[in-house]
Amino acid sequence: METKEYFEKIMQDYNQHRKGCNLRKYCTDEGIDYKCLVEYKKNYGACHSSGTADSSSGASFIPLQIIEERCECPTSAPSSTGGWYIRPLVLSTPCGDDIEICSNNLAAVLDLLRKMTS
Structure with a gap:
């Protein structure tokens, strides 16, 4: 066996x-x-757990890295790009936990938010 x-x-x-x-x-x-x-x-x-349940559902898994200390995000707009930028984004879960997202990649943040809402 x-x-x-x-x-x-x-x-x-x-x-x-x-x-x-x-x-x-x-x-x-x-x-x-x-x-x-x-x-x-x-x-x-x-x-x-085995990967059979994940592959059958069709949904993709996003690994998250949890960092306990506050990240240092730039507070001013990048002057070289002149376009959109992301300020520190704080999401609050229903159980009271806060998730802070700091990124310069707008597409990555949008993908993460899209997956969280679906």
Whole structure:
């Protein structure tokens, strides 16, 4: 049996038959290598999902880099271009988080906003 399927089967059985015991005791009772199971869970747990769900939905994924400190954005208009420019753009999420966008690429900001609204 493939490792991922084996891990999922063990966790499914544990969730159905644990009867109040922890995972370590369950593994000991069932003859399962607890250390190997925990190591697999750390390396390939829920945060490493397969790409089949993403490819079937057709929507593209945009990786975001979270920077905790405030970015230093230019406050004056660039005099050399004389065209449009972006001042610091702050978006507030429904849960109260703020996202600050600083960019000189208007097309990239428009694409990001378009994907956020769709």
